[in-house]
Amino acid sequence: MRLLAPLFLAAGLLVTDCASRDNPAPKTRSDAPIPLTASFKVEDYRGKVLLLNFWATWCPPCRGELPDLVRLHRDFDAGKVAVVGISIDDRGTPEQIQTKLRQALASYQIDYPIFFDNKMELYQAFGSFQAIPTTFLLDGQGQVRKVYEGARSYADFAQDIQSLLDSKKEEG
Template sequence: MLATGAAVAALTLSACGAGGTSGGSSDTKFVQGKGGVDTVAKGDRKHAPEITGKTLEGKQLDLADYKGKIVVLNVWGSWCTPCRAEAPNLVKVAKDTEADGVRFVGINTRDSDRANAIQFEKEFKVQYPSLYDPIGKLMLRFPKGSLNPQAIPTTIVLDRQGRIAARALTPLSEEALRKMVEPLIAEK
């Protein structure tokens, strides 16, 4: 319980921040990129943790149902200015890559009232589902030393096998998001 509280506190301190370090050892096998984007070579990727829960609309969502698809997980909050800045880019790339087998899922965090998050989605015309995670429990499922979320916003891209392939600890431009997703679309 104390460890969970400490992790939540650490995440709260970095909320809406510009990034950080992985918190892992030197054998993490991921490459720290420029602009806050880290990637993992295909052979070194680790499976994402089980991510399940209720969406903002109250429907059950299980990330395992997306097996065989590339999944872009975006951790966001309606109160987060960088999240608001990147939202149109996420919406555009989600629409443009759907035919390529890419699915987007949001993880809304630190919004104590779903209404604020739902209003955010309406304002930015977000068509993909978002899990409602007001206290950050889903983010804590990612193991330390992995490409885990450490700031808000964070975007994590999973390959078709459900393995963590890339992470950005910064708000993404459309171009940067495409650079994270396109190599995975090309993988067979």
């Protein structure tokens, strides 16, 4: 885990503005572009337990755990726990991938933040892992506490999230 710390720090420093300033009309979730990971900052989730899920639309196990991730997002207090999806889709043009991601948002009723790692920078910052889905559980200080390679169930994630929340109560 200590080896991931520099990578995690690098991931947190990936900061640029990917929002389109040329389009004055607000977009709905279904037609808005999926933000790029360049706009993702771990610091935005400081103080919260963060479940960071790397996935792809073409990956059956990834799609299989999406309902559990949606449920986790809805069941845990948003002030204490955040679920974030990072798409590492690489099959198709950026426009085709954006379309596939928007379709997944609608099909699975995903209401937690999703980012598209179009340059694989966040993937590399987190160690270029081999299995997907791969999910990182981070504590409120941004430290990686657990890495899940492969799909997991609601119960697996919920138990570990609750353990981190309980340990935070004991400390504070």
